[in-house]
Amino acid sequence: MGKLDFVVMAVFALLIFGIGLTFTRVGSKSGQAFFEAGGETPWWINGLSLFISYFSAGTFVVWGSIAYKHGLVANAIQLTMAISGLIVTFFIAGRWKKTGVATAAEYIGKRFGAAEKQFYTYMTLLLSLFTTAAVLYPVGKMVHVATPYSLETCIIVIGLIIVVYTAAGGLWAVLVTDVVQFVILTAAVLIVIPIAFSQIGGPANLVAKAPPHFFEPFNQDYTFGFMLAFIVYQTFYIGGNWSYVQRYTSVSNQKNSKKVAGIFTILYFVSPFIWMIPPMIYRVINPNLQGLESEDAYMMLIQKVMPAGLIGLVLAGMVSATSSKANTTINMASTVFAQDIYKNLLRPKASEKEVIWMARFFTLVLVF
Template sequence: MTTLDYVVIFVFTFLVVLAGISFGKSGKDMKSYFAAGGAVPWSISGLSLYMSFFSAGTFVVWGSIAYKMGWVAITIQSLMCLGGFLVAYFIAPKWRKTNVLTAAEFVRRRLGERTQKLYTLIILILSLAYTGAFLYPVAKIVSVSTNWPINACIIGLGLLVLLYTVVGGLWAVIITDVLQFVILTVVVAIVVILALNNVGGISGFIAKAPEDFWSLTGGEYSWKFMLAFAVYNTVFIGGNWAYVQRYTSVKTPKDAKKVGLTFGWLYLVSPLVWMLPPMIYRIINPNLEGGLGAEEAYMLMCKEVLPMGMLGLMLGGMVFATASSVNTTLNLAASIITNDVFKPWKPNTSDKQLMSVAKISTLLFGLGTIAVALLVPSLGGIVNVVLSVGAVTGCSLYGPPIWALFSKRVTGRAVLAITLISLALNILVLLISPLNRANEMLLGAVLPFLLLGLYEGYLVQKGKKTSLEYKNYQLLKEKNTLVTESNSGQNEFGLKILGNTLAAVGFLIVVLAFFGNNSAVLIACMGVLILVVAALIHPSVKIISKA
């Protein structure tokens, strides 16, 4: 990397952090800090959901699979669109109709305080594992590009993400997500075009690729795995407490449906574009050794083709996009601790004191995340961590509350028992007799729903139509309606911050075109495209806010 790349990284980091902390004054109470006032435009919330899910491991986890196995990585990611569509039509509107601030609040109202307390404990512990696994790829990308020690990158980047997440709350998370989406889409398009030119175009790429590079499945990623992964993603997208915030923070159930549809359509078309760089790098350098070496393929492709300055921008975009999953989960953890643990314990606490608890919770949880991320290399690399933890916990943890959204019969005790049984059996199998990837994912996806279905059938056979907990929940739901603010001022402010930041980055890319040599025209066109997007955002504030 050149001096110009480091300058670009510094400028880009400054712009992103400035955009995030600009929302410091908007988070004056719990609803604005954790739900952005409850009336976020669905388009923004949908893009934020996409980036939160997309960035969990696209560059490292799926990039590694794309380098080694080609089209298999595209098949896996494309299945996520099915989850998005199912969530859009069946689950997201249900979450918005609950009129809650967080998923934990729904669990407490619908299934009881005892169930909520244990769920909260499990979610917080596992969130540490997830966020640690999400922070590691960020540091990995920087370490590969700069040759800085991986541990120093983990600590430094963790503290940086903490800064704007603590200050800006959910608005900071959402706006920085959308910012990364626009910038990364443009920069990855540049990488794909330059990379294809490097291997003789599309025809050259196809001709030089390994014979099995175009197989839809391969190795441990069989159709059985794909089916289980589709079920898992539906549950994870629809039930993960961090993603539930995207459905509860919009104005209406119809808007919540649009959030899910945005996610689904983006995942239908985007995997091919995102996965091409590491696939093409396999042609250029087929000798990366082992799984951990393949994890570097995405960034190595960028280093191969991007001119000076643009590599720094790509690195900055990848870092903050991957960090999206970290700041999303940090905001979730703080919301659980503040709204669902501290507030019920101290119900008379003022909003000012609750906001202090929220920010301290974010800070402490973030420090814990950094500690976990430091342990990831000793746990077999990020691929094993993300896939194994996800397979064991995803459906077991998030499936039962989703079932409770639809079932009038299920009780808190039953949900808790099924969750613990599913987790215990999956962990037991993982430790004693590990399965292959497909069977591991299938067991994790099917077991909790099999148990829930058997229990529901048992209640139907006994003639039980409605549980006492559900009746109490309905009474409580009628009394407690989440009042959404018009938020026109806050939405307009958010769009202005987004537009201004995009304009600054677009101008930066146009300047970098002067250093682009043979790719100068392409880079300049992409910079102008971002400037056009930034210009469209400002005049359209009222239209987007009503969308």
Template sequence: MNSLIDTAVIFIFSAFVLGIGMLFARTGRNLKSFFAGGEAVPWFIGGLSLFMSFFSAGTFVAWGSIAYKHGWVAVTIQWTMCIGAIVTGLFLSPRWRATGNLTAAEFIRERLGERVQKTYIGIFTLVSVFIKGSVLYPVAKLVSVSLGFPLIESTIVLGVFMIAYTAVGGLWAVMVTDILQFVILTAAVFILLPLSLNKVGGFESFTQQVPDDFFNLLHGEYTFGFVMAFVFYHIAYIGGNWTFVQRYTSVDSPKSARKVAFLFAALYFISPMIWMLPPMIYRALNPSLEGLDTENAYLMICKAVLPPGLLGLMLTGMYFSTSASANTTLNVVSAVFTNDIYKGFINPQASDEQLIKVARRSSWGFGLGMIVIALLVPAAGGIVEVVLSISAISGGPLLAPPLWAKVFLSS
């Protein structure tokens, strides 16, 4: 796709998003405004931002591969996120807002003590930097391969872009740019879907060219037990993940926090049915993909039907989805460091001006750490698997204490 038009589209949209983020440089007067939007973020912005925080370029690779190979079950699995969000909205998100805490780490200190807090700050920071550093690599590789740019330079430029508006504008910059990213990605998919159906000869022709069990709710290894395990995982993940808790605490009331979770649930009920159809359609166009090649199904259908310019728009959406996930984590890691380590232990008497400086510098520090991790992925080879293993081992223990304290120790 080495097209000047696609390259121009990516640069123009990237510059536009960066410019919007920079407009919020003066909104961070104190920690509440920088990391919690002054507790005045509209619930629909919080919900859309939460939705975008779930995405990365890997989403299109992993779920696209399942959709290509097994069909509708990819939608079924993603509906577990909808169920998790409904449970969170009913029981957890309003209670998070009612705590009045800036971060989940602050809540852990109040309920479980400083020793537990320090342990979980360390785990959270390490896991977050490694995981988000690793997801920066595939999107940099995607841009590098598609546009013919060197991989190392692509990784650094994309990483610095991600850090810049997060460090300067804080949570407001993250959330508003999340909305722009949502619009770009949604527009790209809504253009891709009818073009894909037209390529295959219409919906009826599509259904006739795929296996008979392609639209089954469950398929193969993705059994009812697997889906139920994902339901319980996403209840804990959406209800207790520190980056998502920030979305519930940044709105104005427990009622708004409930709406944040419910909007996320509604979006995750509708969007998988739309976003998973293109790789499913590609199964009808080219049923010969096997092994790891199935992970390229989404990109291949894009290349097959999108003209120059629109392909760049889709790549921009994929990058921005990764950026939304990574900069959300970056903002929360910086919040935990500034509020719970620097202010909590190093300099309790720090002024607002000092804290904002620490917040911005720590954003750059952790962001550069993510870039380093991304650059090490090719050399380390198995670092992605290692990171996923760390996440699997630490995910439960990391999410359990705040949820346990929230449900059973709340007074």
């Protein structure tokens, strides 16, 4: 990477940081504004946020590695997410809004009682610690591969940027930055694909030079049965994960909740065929990656084919998209702590302003 790439990444980071801080006043108006974005957010914003929040470094590292090794199998795995999204659209998303609750824990408490709610809350907080770490590590690794900075430095800088705007603006900051990240990432990947194809002489050569069985949707490791099981898993995850439940409950009505899941479904029917093309092309360019080296196929392709400046743009888009999963998790964890532990258990008479500040405090504690 050259100096221009670092400048592009720095400008992009400042842009996301500035957008997040813009919503500090909005998030400070009330607890509903901070935790639920006012309960009236546009469904298309929530839908794009749900889609981009579902990204993680796995999209580019894990699934990219599978695409490099096995080809179309990676597309088939990600299409299971679209099928699960369709199930959530018709049967689950609207029901969350119908419950009238702000959080999944609140629903657990109404349905099963206070003890079960507390257990669920504590387990969610514990899981969020590992989830945040699991996201920040591979995001930091992506930047580390493309830059001279240490892995620890990359993780710390990315974590600081995420935590500050999430703590300041709450769910609104998360939603709006997610939309910006979606636009940048889509543009970045669409730039990569034609340039990468030009390196191998076009799509026909991808088909001609790919290894045997590269365009089969299943193999001995990822069977049809695996895909069915993954659909079941994804349905529970998309429809029941607390972070994503926020997307269904923070819109105005049940119909809009279904639209949120509907956007996710449509985009996941289309996106796998776009996201997984670059590492598949790199298999033709460099078929010699072994073991964990295949996890770097995406970044290796970008560094090989992209001109100065665009490398920084693409990397910024990929990092911001994977970081979106982290800010979603962090916002969810702060909501859990502030509403379900601090207000409901420790200080029932706490004001909304006090609860919001505790959420911000816990956001900082969670990352550090």
